[in-house]
Amino acid sequence: MSRQFKAGPGAFLDDQAVAQRVLEHAERGTTDVVDDVWREPVANYRSTERFELEIRDVLRRVPTPFCPSAALPEAGSYLAREAAGTPIVAVRGDDGRVRAFRNACRHRGMQVATGTGCARAFSCTYHGWTYALDGELRHIPHEHGFPGIEKGEHGLVPVVVEQRSGLIYVRQDAPVPGPSPWDGLGELIADDQELLACNEFDADVNWKIYLESFLEGYHIRPTHRETFYPFGYDNLALVESVGRNSRVTFPFRRIEKLANVAPAERRVQGLVTYAYHLFPNAVITVLSHHTNLVVLEPLAVDRTKLVLYRLTNRGGGVAAKENAQRDAEFVDDTGAVEDLAVVCAIQRAIDSGANDAFTFGRFEGAISHFHRCMREALAAV
Structure with a gap:
């Protein structure tokens, strides 16, 4: 029995x-x-x-593991892949904090990162819009062609990140009620x-x-x-x-x-x-x-x-x-x-x-x- x-x-x-x-x-x-x-x-x-x-x-809408913390060992380390059908890039900043963003340039939507690596910034390979590791838009080539644009309003779009239990979790949308995932x-x-x-x-x-x-x-x-x-x-x-x-x-x-x-x-x-x-x-x-x-x-x-x-x-x-x-x-x-x-x-x-x-x-x-x-x-x- x-x-x-x-x-x-x-x-x-x-x-x-x-x-x-x-x-x-x-x-x-x-x-x-x-x-x-x-x-x-x-x-x-x-x-x-x-x-x-x-x-x-x-x-x-639930925090889900994206990668181990060990996949982002140093400042500038990044990992880009799709999660629940959405392209996401996670990166460790100069302050040691891990952030994650929807992997799409705010100009015309090109992905700004692929695979894994270590970078000082993300520069879109389509037109060169460049983003700092914290997601802020830092550079627009020939910026005079975009009169009135506010760089502070055109950073990479963040998703919620939690670093728990040796893992990087991401949550893309509003949370589902329920017990703590951790x-x-x-x-x-x-x-x-x-x-x-x-x-x-x-x-x-x-x-x-x-x-x-x-x-x-x-x-x-x-x-x-x-x-x-x-x-x-x-x-x-x-x-x-x-x-x-x-x-x-x-x-x-x-x-x-x-x-x-x-x-x-x-x-x-x-x-x-x-x-x-x-x-x-x-x-x-x-x-x-x-x-x-x-x-x-x-x-x-x-x-x-x-x-x-x-x-x-x-x-x-x-x-x-x-x-x-x-x-x-x-x-x-x-x-x-x-x-x-x-x-x-x-x-x-x-x-x-x-x-x-x-x-x-x-x-x-x-x-x-x-x-x-x-x-x-x-x-x-």
Whole structure:
């Protein structure tokens, strides 16, 4: 008989509580479960109208992770990409503050930055209008051709920025009522974690289907039989929620060695994988030797851009990069490929008419929590 888990208020479990709970489950053959089964209408994955509401009323109105703070290490460091369909550029100013702007020149709308880099100013490559790192318009070539223009009224248009938990969050439009996005998170990415890579790729799948693949351990044995399962368990995971966020803990079998360690001295780094879901569309995975920030950017109702930031784990050291790269290659070449194949196959079958709803059982509580929060956020607008 599985044991039910209800998250405590305000924080995720610490190492000692995680270890104890996993050891109890391993001994009893149980896992965390939630009270109810959730049925999510398939129409919510197929409807263009619903997709547009998710973008307009949630992804642009909730603070969402844009990049790790480590992606902007010094004054002038910038990163430009689309978030919820809007071109955004984030930059660290000379004062150390991170700001973000709609990436469009105030003259004729040309994007003023692409990719990543370090700059002293943003100069539009169309006509040369130039903006300081704080977004102020500083220079207009042949300014006499624009009589009466007020530079102070033509700076880059800012979006709201918060730097929390080692991440840069952006919010584009008026906020959706709801709990704080940061309650209980603590430090997710530490100052000593080094950014190794930033990659993007597109997948022919709805963003929520892709997200769901990160949020349950029920699939580990069937999907990852020769890759992840030999190191882990069949359907053993911890599921916690704080506010709209959640965390799923996937233990490795080697955690059982902690049974012989005094509870107060137990540490789980390298013995579990943590998957933090940061509502609505980001996941941080903390693996044995590396950490990923994954942002799922919806492109269309059936297409998603995965933006992946890869970092070393905490602690650094000479071997940190090498260990992180080796760990990441194993995950990329095995489990990530298997998960992508599954979610794309679901998308290909979604118009088959076989299902009116997808059914998420008591083992899949983080997914149920996500859909419940999405429904509440849409209703709050």
